[in-house]
Amino acid sequence: MTTSVASVQVKTSARKQKLWAWVVFVVGALYFLLPLAATFYWSLRAEKDKLGFEAYRRLFADVNFLPAFSESIVNALAAILLSLLLIVPTAYWVTLRLPKLRPVVEFITLLPFVIPAVVLVFGLIRLYSRPPLLLTATYDSSRVVLICVYAALSFPYVFRSVDNGLRAMDVRALTEAAQSLGANWFTILFRVIFPNLRVALLSGALLTFAIVIGELTIALFMAQHTLGPYMANLTRSKVYEPSAMAIVAFALTWMALGLIQLVGRGQQGQITGGH
Amino acid sequence: MNSSIGTDTRSNNKIVGGARRPSRFQIGPWLGVLPFFIFSAMFLIGPTLILGYRSLEGTDGALTLDNYRQLTSESVLSAYGMSIRISLTTAILGGLIGFLIAWAVSIGGLPRPFRSLTTTFSGVASNFAGVPLAAAYIFTLGRVGVVTALFKLLGVDLYRSGFSLYSFLGLTLVYLYFQIPLMVLVILPALDGLKREWREAAENLGATPNQYWRDIAFPVLTPSILGTMILLFGNAFGAHATAYALTGGLFNLATLLIGQQISGDVLHNPGLGYAVAMGMVVIMALSILVYSILQRRSERWLR
Amino acid sequence: MAYLILSNISKQFGDTYAVRDFNLEVQKGEFVSFLGPSGCGKTTTLRMVAGFESPTNGTITLDGVDITDKAPNQRNMGMIFQSYALFPNMTVTQNIAFGLRVRNMSKADVKERVREMVSLVNLEKHVDKYPFQLSGGQQQRVALARALAIRPGVLLLDEPLSALDAKIRVSLRAQIREIQKKLGITAIFVTHDQEEALSISDRIVVMYEGNVEQVGTPFDIYNFPKTHFVATFVGSLNTAAAEVLDPAKGLLRMDGVQFFTAAKMDGLTKGDKVRIAIRPERFSFASEVKKANIVDCVIENITFLGSVVRVHILIGNSKFTMDTFNYPSLELPKIGAREQVTCSKEAVLILGAAEG
Ligand SMILES: Nc1ncnc2c1ncn2[C@@H]1O[C@H](COP(=O)(O)OP(=O)(O)O)[C@@H](O)[C@H]1O
Ligand SMILES: [Mg+2]
Numbered sequence: 001m002t003t004s005v006a007s008v009q010v011k012t013s014a015r016k017q018k019l020w021a022w023v024v025f026v027v028g029a030l031y032f033l034l035p036l037a038a039t040f041y042w043s044l045r046a047e048k049d050k051l052g053f054e055a056y057r058r059l060f061a062d063v064n065f066l067p068a069f070s071e072s073i074v075n076a077l078a079a080i081l082l083s084l085l086l087i088v089p090t091a092y093w094v095t096l097r098l099p100k101l102r103p104v105v106e107f108i109t110l111l112p113f114v115i116p117a118v119v120l121v122f123g124l125i126r127l128y129s130r131p132p133l134l135l136t137a138t139y140d141s142s143r144v145v146l147i148c149v150y151a152a153l154s155f156p157y158v159f160r161s162v163d164n165g166l167r168a169m170d171v172r173a174l175t176e177a178a179q180s181l182g183a184n185w186f187t188i189l190f191r192v193i194f195p196n197l198r199v200a201l202l203s204g205a206l207l208t209f210a211i212v213i214g215e216l217t218i219a220l221f222m223a224q225h226t227l228g229p230y231m232a233n234l235t236r237s238k239v240y241e242p243s244a245m246a247i248v249a250f251a252l253t254w255m256a257l258g259l260i261q262l263v264g265r266g267q268q269g270q271i272t273g274g275h
Numbered sequence: 276m277n278s279s280i281g282t283d284t285r286s287n288n289k290i291v292g293g294a295r296r297p298s299r300f301q302i303g304p305w306l307g308v309l310p311f312f313i314f315s316a317m318f319l320i321g322p323t324l325i326l327g328y329r330s331l332e333g334t335d336g337a338l339t340l341d342n343y344r345q346l347t348s349e350s351v352l353s354a355y356g357m358s359i360r361i362s363l364t365t366a367i368l369g370g371l372i373g374f375l376i377a378w379a380v381s382i383g384g385l386p387r388p389f390r391s392l393t394t395t396f397s398g399v400a401s402n403f404a405g406v407p408l409a410a411a412y413i414f415t416l417g418r419v420g421v422v423t424a425l426f427k428l429l430g431v432d433l434y435r436s437g438f439s440l441y442s443f444l445g446l447t448l449v450y451l452y453f454q455i456p457l458m459v460l461v462i463l464p465a466l467d468g469l470k471r472e473w474r475e476a477a478e479n480l481g482a483t484p485n486q487y488w489r490d491i492a493f494p495v496l497t498p499s500i501l502g503t504m505i506l507l508f509g510n511a512f513g514a515h516a517t518a519y520a521l522t523g524g525l526f527n528l529a530t531l532l533i534g535q536q537i538s539g540d541v542l543h544n545p546g547l548g549y550a551v552a553m554g555m556v557v558i559m560a561l562s563i564l565v566y567s568i569l570q571r572r573s574e575r576w577l578r
Numbered sequence: 579m580a581y582l583i584l585s586n587i588s589k590q591f592g593d594t595y596a597v598r599d600f601n602l603e604v605q606k607g608e609f610v611s612f613l614g615p616s617g618c619g620k621t622t623t624l625r626m627v628a629g630f631e632s633p634t635n636g637t638i639t640l641d642g643v644d645i646t647d648k649a650p651n652q653r654n655m656g657m658i659f660q661s662y663a664l665f666p667n668m669t670v671t672q673n674i675a676f677g678l679r680v681r682n683m684s685k686a687d688v689k690e691r692v693r694e695m696v697s698l699v700n701l702e703k704h705v706d707k708y709p710f711q712l713s714g715g716q717q718q719r720v721a722l723a724r725a726l727a728i729r730p731g732v733l734l735l736d737e738p739l740s741a742l743d744a745k746i747r748v749s750l751r752a753q754i755r756e757i758q759k760k761l762g763i764t765a766i767f768v769t770h771d772q773e774e775a776l777s778i779s780d781r782i783v784v785m786y787e788g789n790v791e792q793v794g795t796p797f798d799i800y801n802f803p804k805t806h807f808v809a810t811f812v813g814s815l816n817t818a819a820a821e822v823l824d825p826a827k828g829l830l831r832m833d834g835v836q837f838f839t840a841a842k843m844d845g846l847t848k849g850d851k852v853r854i855a856i857r858p859e860r861f862s863f864a865s866e867v868k869k870a871n872i873v874d875c876v877i878e879n880i881t882f883l884g885s886v887v888r889v890h891i892l893i894g895n896s897k898f899t900m901d902t903f904n905y906p907s908l909e910l911p912k913i914g915a916r917e918q919v920t921c922s923k924e925a926v927l928i929l930g931a932a933e934g
Contacts, residue, residue: 032396089310123326242414246410480651
């Protein structure tokens, strides 16, 4: 008699656990979907008495939107390229020839988590807004600094994903094999290492894109006309367009991260930060 | 394993014999990493050092700790206080809720697809910060937000009864939107690290599920949970964009205070501004340090 | 009545049977091994005994009580896992004490029992260490002490030695057996390693694809395998197709070579095709001893295996191997030489009708 009671208890406690899991999930889903649903609802209401995509039309028709958007995309792509050019050789050499430097490199790549963006831009302005290091004199030179800072902000993600990629493919064996076949290091890097790092490079790049594309703080204080400041301004000045913009931004982020999942099935190692 | 290359070349030289070359210093690798160091010095380290240096400069240009002493002045302390309060609250709440969600989709027994859905969504939501997030909340819980309107239909006027999106409570709700997903992402691997055999061994030795959670699962997870909460603390503490977009930069928060100081010397003392910024760096550095110590400890267990 | 009885146990996962109609009676104090290749259902059977899986069919009784539906934490069985499964947040002492603490044993008694267990597995020097500070063999000894501390009715071991180095595996195997005998505890030991099963068990259950192939003492299993699977899985074996010449005399013919066998040939008549099997170590050179069967062969190859020398020979057109002990005065024939080898009647096994 007692035996079957015990087993019934085990089964009901497993069922209870599952019930709680559902409760947690549903409540969580509500919390996360509600703001999106509300925003989407607003974005459809720009025209009186009917639902439609007027807000989106107006957003894309705004003379300032597309220039800001395209400038941000160019900035993001430039930052990604710069970051890869800096990180891949560094991670490669640190793995292969300079293991003593690893802790230093790891420490530096973590700095963007330690220095808040607003502090970083504060320091940049103080450092580069007067001679001898006058780098923020014109809009375009400031833009270059902005791109460089974005590249630096991407270090934690790009380094981690490249480092994981290098570990996964056994760089040493590949390098030695290539060397024994007479390849020089340039060939090794561009013909052997890069192609094998495709997934790592792509996911690092996409994550950087997601973080940089709508960045506000640094662009704002460096007076850049990019998407972040544009959106902040829009939120203050317009009624319906900001909702369309938020939905577009959410879709963009979703696309970038969805692509990461797609290219890097099973690959771990992304975290986030820096708001 | 890491250092074996050096010894390899040396032993090769010996075998080749004859002309004993001095161990040759290779310039290539150093040239390969040099751009990284120069770049980091220019865009990460330099800007921080200059703030550190200026924060030690008095009005007369001499080195002094005066600026740091003034951190206890009312205006600075209240901004730091609010930042710390919000960061602590969202770290603890975000940590607990994120843990529950991670539990539900892993151990809780929800069907497999819910888990990948949750991780993908968490990746998106933890990056969905700044202006779009602020905007989404304005449309939800702002004065004319959808939820505010729904409450009005039910006869509750949120803003009359003291709620405001532009307050401590409002900002907490907004921050949780990226804090909870971050917790989910970081804590899921730790939950996966709980081995099925531990539960079974405990059960086998006569323990109830509660005893298993109390004596094994929770103690094993504690370093990860605490560490991740500290990470969340830093994440909220350094956040600027979301609060700026929500409040126009006028809320009493450390990051917003620094922003105001950049635009115009609101503290009426540039040196104090630098000290406030450096204070933030110190707090962030401490939280990352404690995080990595705790993380290392839990990795040792969860190997 | 037997102490632990599994009757007609089956376990289905979806449509596939992991275990099918498993019957076994284990006496108190007996050491029984489940032996079989990976995926044959050993773990599943053990987990049903432990209570982690519930059988689709059948009953399990322990000491006369039906425990088929009892929760795992009510069964009082000690389980040992391949991965040790020590609690990482507890020291050796705390790990061993865990099962006693959840039983609300008094502090003094817990202390005394832990001391006893620690000395049983020779871990006195490591009582305050955490699992990650111990070697694999030490961890498994802690796990053993932890499982034994609760004075379990049955000790269940799921491939406990598979993750260890060869040397430690052998010494820990002996220790486990010694402790089991000393405490008189009933044990079920799962392994895929036939040597391990043969060396440690009172009885072996050989399993294949969810079915019990044969139950018997190590001696029986090795010398009198009942099925083709058991014969080939346990130890190495030469097999060949043969034809029955005279069932009464036990006479067979393989490739024109005649063999006498001691195996029963009930129901076989002249001309039937059968499969015969001879273990490599049952052959000797006819120059040294002479047994019932003496046959001609050609030496094809010779391999040194340490204590044993394996000689590949050709009898008729069939390849056989023979093992002989390696001693310094051993004189080995040349490759390609014609020799005579010999084996007894008992060495020639019949595995049932030859396929094809
Ligand atoms: N939880 C499960 N769900 C589905 N199939 C399982 C499960 N556990 C075991 N099996 C299947 O049952 C068979 C026997 O597994 P197992 O008992 O683990 O084998 P062994 O321990 O002998 O290697 C295998 O084919 C395995 O794939
Ligand atoms: Mg198994």
